[in-house]
Structure formats: structure tokens, C-alpha cells
Amino acid sequence: MESAPHPPLLERLFSESSGDLSRYFTRRHGAGEAVQDLVQETFLQMARSLEDGRKLECARGYLFGIARRISQAAWTQRQKDQNVVPFDPEASNSHGEVAIAVMPGDDRVTEARETIAGLSPLQREILDLRFSQDLSYAEIAQVLGIPVGTVRSRIHHAVAEVRQRLSADASGSAHLNP
């Protein structure tokens, strides 16, 4: 019987996911040393879970689930701290990560951004976990504690919304520039 930690799994997760976790926290809390602390805390809690002998069907989803709880706790703590101005992702342009090159005048990305901004917070979270963290439907479901079918339907809806917007603008442009 193996009750010891699972170093191979933890090492593999660390090598594969520490960068993704850094990005996950940076996109929610901004860049800084605190991000590395949050990543370390996440792996620490993961190691404890493995010590408990917990069986993990979806280790990466479980890891990001821990990250999500730590992120929420850090956010709450930050809100309580009167000396620190809470980080507001929507008001900040600097997130300490390499910005994705968006060509000036890339209207389609701008339109997609506007459409996504109008989606529900749950849908935006799902899109981020999918397109930024590259999590599978099942992993996203585990992170957020929702059914896989919900993840799938929200992604389908979001893609349909973006597509509708892009199609409408494309047809509008065609009418203007026949």
C-alpha cells in the first residue's frame, strides 16, 4: 500500500502546469511576487491532498480548482486590507504578461472582445480557462464545480454569439462596400 506522496505526479504537474498557474493568477491578480506565492501555495495544498491518499481522476482540474479557491481567498484578503488598493482587472492594462500581438485595426478581435464582454461572468471564466489555460471541458467542470454539459453549452453559446457578431459586421461591411 502506498501512502506516501506521489512525487512523480507532483513533479509532472509542476513542470507542466506551474507556468499555466502563474498566468492564471497573473490574469486575476496582476503581476508581482505575490503570484509566485500563490503558485507555491497551490502546489503545497496539492501535495497535502496527495499525502492524504486522495485519488485524483483529473489531477490538472483538481490543481486549478485549488488555484481558484486560493485566488478567491487572496482576493477577499486583499479587499479587507485597507492599505492596499484592490486590483481591478478591468481598470488595469498592465497584467505583467506578454501581451498577445493584436494588430492595430484588427476589428474582428475587437468585435469578439466586445461580444465576450457582454457574456455572463461564468461564460467569460469558462472561455478564459479554455483559451488561456487550455483546460478541457472536464477539467473546467471540475474547477468550477459544474456539469460538463454546462461547460459545453456555454462554450457553444459564446462561439455562436461571436460568430453572429462577426457575420453581422461582415455583411454590414459588404453592404457599405459593394
Added chain:
Amino acid sequence: MNAQELQALIVDWRMGELRPEVEALLEAYLAQNPSAKEESKRIEETLAVTKKAVQAHPELVPSPGTELKEAPKGAGPARRSQLPWLKLAAALAVAGGVGLFGYQLGAGNASASGALAPTQMEKSRGPASEVRPALAVNATPSPWAKYRISGNNDRQGLLFTRVESN
């Protein structure tokens, strides 16, 4: 397979969420259907643009303190029943049961013909207070509320009117 199902399959396929055998079937289908293949390309482009927008705009990520739960589906405006006849049948069954129960309770040992006869008469009389003469005649007032059931064309259902006893 309708257009919506095809789109959903293509999205799942591009996301790498399809089982290999389903993937093979879809690829074979797309190879035989140029219009479906065009649709696949458009969805692929949409996914690429969406991914770019998400990655380039971290401000779209909800803050960790945001409540992610969505409003339950039932919170919206009430939907009209898809089976009005079923509702009507259920209402009729309930109405029949209530009427029979009320009749047995209130009419006591009156005969069926005797109990129904005043009901025919009440149509000509009109006032709701005189709806159930059989009950009014009864010396012992029934503890149960009395109702008159009539059609309500506006609501497409039955209208239950409470009848005040003296």
C-alpha cells in the same frame, strides 16, 4: 443532423473534445459535404478570433470575487404550456373531483337528478350566491368552500369562482 448540431460537433471537434471514432465520422461527413466543410472553416476562424480576444484581453476575466452562478432557467417569464389540452384535461379532472366531492358532501341524500335540476335553474337566475341551491337548502351549512366552475376564454382555462354562502 441539423445545422445547430453540426456546429456543436464542429466546435467540439476543434476543441479536441470528440472521441476518435466520432471524429472520424465527422471528417468523413465533411469530406462529402462542401457546404459543411465551409461551415467548419468559418467556425474554425471564429474560434481563432475568440481565442485571440480572450488571450489579448485579460480584463475580460471576471474578478475572483465575482459570483459565477447564473440565474436559474425558471427565473424568466413563465412559458406557456406546450400541451394546453393536458392542462385542460387535468383541470377538468380536478373540477370533476371537486364537484363530485362537493355534491356528495353537500347534497347528502338528495338524488342525483334532484341535485342537478337546480343547477340547471341557476343558469337562469345568475347570482353566484344562488349557485348551489342543493347546498343552500341543506339545513346544516357545509364547512367546505363552494366554487362555481366556468369557462374562461381569455385564459383558455377554467375559472373557479368562490361562492359565498349567505
